[in-house]
Amino acid sequence: MVTSATYTRIDGKKISADIKEEIRLRVEERKAQGKKVPHLAIILVGDDGASQTYVDNKVKACKSVGFHYTMMRFADTISEEKLMKHIDHVNNDDDVDGFIVQLPLPEHISVEKITEMIRPDKDVDGFTNQNFGSIISKNPLLMPATSYGVMELLRRYNIETEGKHAVVVGASRIAGAPLSMMLTHMGRATVTICHKYTKDLASHTRAADILLVAVGKPGLITADMVKEGAVVIDIGTTRVEGPQYPKGWAILGDVDFKNVAPKCSYITPTPGGVGPMTIASLLLNTLRATELRNP
Ligand code: NAP
Numbered sequence: 001m002v003t004s005a006t007y008t009r010i011d012g013k014k015i016s017a018d019i020k021e022e023i024r025l026r027v028e029e030r031k032a033q034g035k036k037v038p039h040l041a042i043i044l045v046g047d048d049g050a051s052q053t054y055v056d057n058k059v060k061a062c063k064s065v066g067f068h069y070t071m072m073r074f075a076d077t078i079s080e081e082k083l084m085k086h087i088d089h090v091n092n093d094d095d096v097d098g099f100i101v102q103l104p105l106p107e108h109i110s111v112e113k114i115t116e117m118i119r120p121d122k123d124v125d126g127f128t129n130q131n132f133g134s135i136i137s138k139n140p141l142l143m144p145a146t147s148y149g150v151m152e153l154l155r156r157y158n159i160e161t162e163g164k165h166a167v168v169v170g171a172s173r174i175a176g177a178p179l180s181m182m183l184t185h186m187g188r189a190t191v192t193i194c195h196k197y198t199k200d201l202a203s204h205t206r207a208a209d210i211l212l213v214a215v216g217k218p219g220l221i222t223a224d225m226v227k228e229g230a231v232v233i234d235i236g237t238t239r240v241e242g243p244q245y246p247k248g249w250a251i252l253g254d255v256d257f258k259n260v261a262p263k264c265s266y267i268t269p270t271p272g273g274v275g276p277m278t279i280a281s282l283l284l285n286t287l288r289a290t291e292l293r294n295p
Helices: 012-032 049-065 080-091 111-117 129-136 145-156 176-185 201-205 257-263 275-293
Strands: 039-045 068-074 098-101 165-169 190-194 210-213 231-234 238-241 249-252
Touching (some): 012 049, 012 145, 039 049, 039 080, 039 275, 098 275, 145 231, 165 176, 176 190, 190 201, 231 257
Parallel strands (some): 165 210, 210 231
């Protein structure tokens, strides 16, 4: 049964704007002190429309906080070897503080090989094995951006994680897996990780004080799968087309927001929840990379 409790809609756009303003002020301060302005380089291979949009948003974000940026575009026919040479060059370019290689890459290029070539102290997406592993150290280097964004949302809404039961649905290298580790080691939560092979998913999700979903299947989480008063964080973003949407398409999360929200204490909408936080984390990581290299 769905009740009509009041819930807080977590505003990722606002928190992301707050973080950008904090970063902009730090950049101003650095400039006034004659210190280096952060410089982000973005490598884009091919002409995938969605990737282009993500990259445009990252460039816009850099401009809004006063970072320097460099866009490096390559045709999707570039060989893996040539791309690696460019990465080697950026790794050794002292003026670049952090860089990202926008995914996905063409099939003939190994994402693992390319990711592992990135210098961990410039890996502002936090994708390398070293940064992934450093989550469980006392002093993480650059944290995986999406999970970092989720942890910031929880922190800035004063949502307690210590001793809570967090259930993460989705165990990918980019989202679910690092998030589970951060919730365990930084959030001190007790964490259950669910994935494609989990039996009776609902029995796990119903036990969650905090339910975090990163799968990419719209409507996967329905109201009967959520405990009354739970915090629900929806990381899923899937573009769905259909005549019922005013633009002919819509971006949907994994959670049936309309029916789940009334059961929650806090919930993120899609869009406008976790999405804007990933870029904010990228900027935070770039600032951190700059401050580590040029205090
Ligand atoms: P992914 O690599 O495809 O991983 C999906 C995960 O979900 C896998 O662990 C998979 O299990 C699991 N899964 C699949 N079907 C399931 C089911 N029926 N029940 C439970 N678990 C299931 O995708 P991803 O890169 O993590 O992305 C997931 C979603 O988050 C996508 O919608 C993506 O667009 C979104 N995302 C958003 C942001 C953002 O900035 N907002 C950032 C990253 C990702 P197995 O491991 O067993 O295959």
